[in-house]
Amino acid sequence: MTHLDTFLGHVSKGYLRISQALLLALVLGILAEVVLRYVLGRGILGSAELTRLVITWIVFLMAFVLYRTRRHIVVTALVDILGPRARWVCERITDVSVVALCIYVMIQLWNVWQFLGLKTPVFEIPDTAFKVAPVFCFVPMGLQAVLNCFGGRLRPRPEQSEGV
Template identity: 35%
Template sequence: MIAIRKFLLNPVQFLLAACLAAMLVLVFGNVVLRYAFNTGISVSEELSRLLFVWVVFLGAAVTLFEQAHLGVDTLVRRLSRKGRLACFVLSNLLMLYTTWLIFSGTWQQFGINLGMTTPVMGISQAWFFVPVLIFTGFAAAWFCLSLIRSLTGRISDEELIGVRESEEDFDIAQLPPGSAPLR
């Protein structure tokens, strides 16, 4: 499972970093050009908006695979293993259905916008919907894998809760006994 995560996530994380770097250069360069030389890069606004959409949805996919989304575990922690398993399966089924709804709507929008072009770059408007389709593919695979693992009994109690403690709590727990955290 860890090898699959690394295989899938490393290229996506590299792409995210490249998109962020390109956005930074485009926006900063455009600001400098506008204030210093009263000119600008006409493509920068449109391209940075497209890259932002890619960053949001690819980042959501990475966050899903790393199980780093926020969650509330007040009720689930009080349930037995069977109750936790039932909640886990139900929530994954609901998220899989929601993923299907997002995919089907995005697929329709992709088809509608395929022939339309952006005003400045002249590329298809459908490129704004591609990262959503990629995200739904990753999400559907993740939810199906989670359901299979839970129904076959290969999931731990910690995974059934699915909420990580804050990074501060995690860092303090890693300290050797008797040492105090620096404030």
């Protein structure tokens, strides 16, 4: 289990670096779009396609990073009043639910795979470039949830819970 935790740690760090680079490219692209529209009265052809693609990938890559580090948005009002044993049970229920969700998403993607032949109008980016992004989120997220269930507490908890 320690090897899986180490592997998922490397995946998380890689996803973070990729997301940072994509975010930088997104900000620079939108800045260029705004400047060109203001100065020349014309934008960049296909910028909406690229923006949508980059945002899709940032969201799914960072979803795993945040899940692994327990920095994702959670509502903890009920869990905060529970004792340690009840919290542990809630965490296991959450982990099993995450695994079930991951399996469901993969099955749904498999079911629609044959219909993903569409392409964007300007750059002809295949629809699969958008639809495969959840795989990169949910596969490691499911593995992390399994690790949480059966591997004990291998990953450090954040110093402060940022629940709502």
